[in-house]
Amino acid sequence: MSDHPEHVEMPSDVTGLAGDGLGGVAERWEAVSPRQITPEHWRRFEGYMKEIFAAMGMPVESPSTADTPGRFLRAIFDATSGFEGDEKLVxxxxxxxxxxxxxxxxxxxxxxxxxxxxxxxxxxxxxxxxxxxxxxxxxxxxxxxxxxxxxxxxxxxxxxxxxxxxxxxxxxxxxxxxxxxxxxxxxxxxxxxxxxxxxxxxxxxxxxxxxxxxxxxxxxxxxxxxxxxx
CATH class of the missing domain: 3.30.1130.10 (GTP cyclohydrolase I, C-terminal domain/NADPH-dependent 7-cyano-7-deazaguanine reductase, N-terminal domain)
Structure with a gap:
């Protein structure tokens, strides 16, 4: 099973609140915008991270670090999940x-x-x-x-x-x-x-x-x- 997200589209606006009264706000928060990254882009980003880590001194071909670029990207992706919104918020x-x-x-x-x-x-x-x-x-x-x-x-x-x-x-x-x-x-x-x-x-x-x-x-x-x- 691939660890990559499947497709990217950054949310148009999940930082603000709109609507008058409780109902308008609830409707806005339910408009969740999942981020999606294609496998092609994900592999390209892993290549960039591998190059950066190598330049910083990491032995990127060792058994313990070969998958580090992908793990790093996944960790950043998971740590910034707030950009997607939360349909269960209100x-x-x-x-x-x-x-x-x-x-x-x-x-x-x-x-x-x-x-x-x-x-x-x-x-x-x-x-x-x-x-x-x-x-x-x-x-x-x-x-x-x-x-x-x-x-x-x-x-x-x-x-x-x-x-x-x-x-x-x-x-x-x-x-x-x-x-x-x-x-x-x-x-x-x-x-x-x-x-x-x-x-x-x-x-x-x-x-x-x-x-x-x-x-x-x-x-x-x-x-x-x-x-x-x-």
Whole structure:
């Protein structure tokens, strides 16, 4: 059985959200665009990688490395599956709030959710944990869908700042909640394996929307929950 994908067509647009209200967004997420690479192109890409690895010093004809170019390409392909979308992403349920501007529900915080991504600057991994919080209005999201949403954006060539921005944008459009908060903590191999070689450093980024923007106590509660290790 061949390990090659069968045919390539890059998705026209799986990075944004469109549509008004929950229904429009759900329909958009269901428009999954699988990437496909022909066996001919795959063999050509393997040849390029073999040439590159050899130039870097790898003995490419040894029993343990003969298939490394193909394995490397497969690993990159699998690690960037977020470009294809996720047809199982949106499953929203009615909340206990039945409308009105004064409806307030305690925040929902999920985490730590592990994630990994590939830095678009050096194609080296960065990985860590995410905490996602929101204050529901008329809809809540199945907890597993928060993990799916994170994977949708992290399994791409990206940067940590963009992933957090995409998460808060997506949750705002999907749920129209009273507020959204996202906290990401990640280790970046591009700073550990090269450049300044900061072995013990990590990067933290936080994003606020809605009630979190103007309620310092709410932000403090969210950060406290993110810091709690149980």
């Amino acid at each position: 499953t929203a349920f009615p909340s206990e709030c039945h409308g009105g501007p004064d409806c307030r529900i305690s925040q929902v915080v999920e985490g730590p959710i592990p994630f990994f991504s590939l830095c678009e600057h050096h194609s080296l991994p960065f990985f860590g944990r995410a905490y996602i919080g929101y204050i529901a209005h008329e809809h809540i999201l199945g907890l597993s869908k928060l993990t799916r949403l994170l994977r949708l954006f992290s399994r791409r060539f990206s940067v940590q700042e963009r992933i957090g921005q995409q998460l808060v944008d997506a949750l705002e459009r999907i749920l129209a909640p009273h507020g959204v908060a996202v906290h990401l903590e990640a280790v970046h191999l591009c700073t550990q394996m090269r450049g300044v070689r900061e072995i013990d450093s990590s990067t933290r980024t936080t994003y606020w929307r809605g009630n979190y923007d103007f309620d310092a106590q709410l932000r403090a509660e969210f950060i406290g929950l993110c810091s709690h290790r149980g």
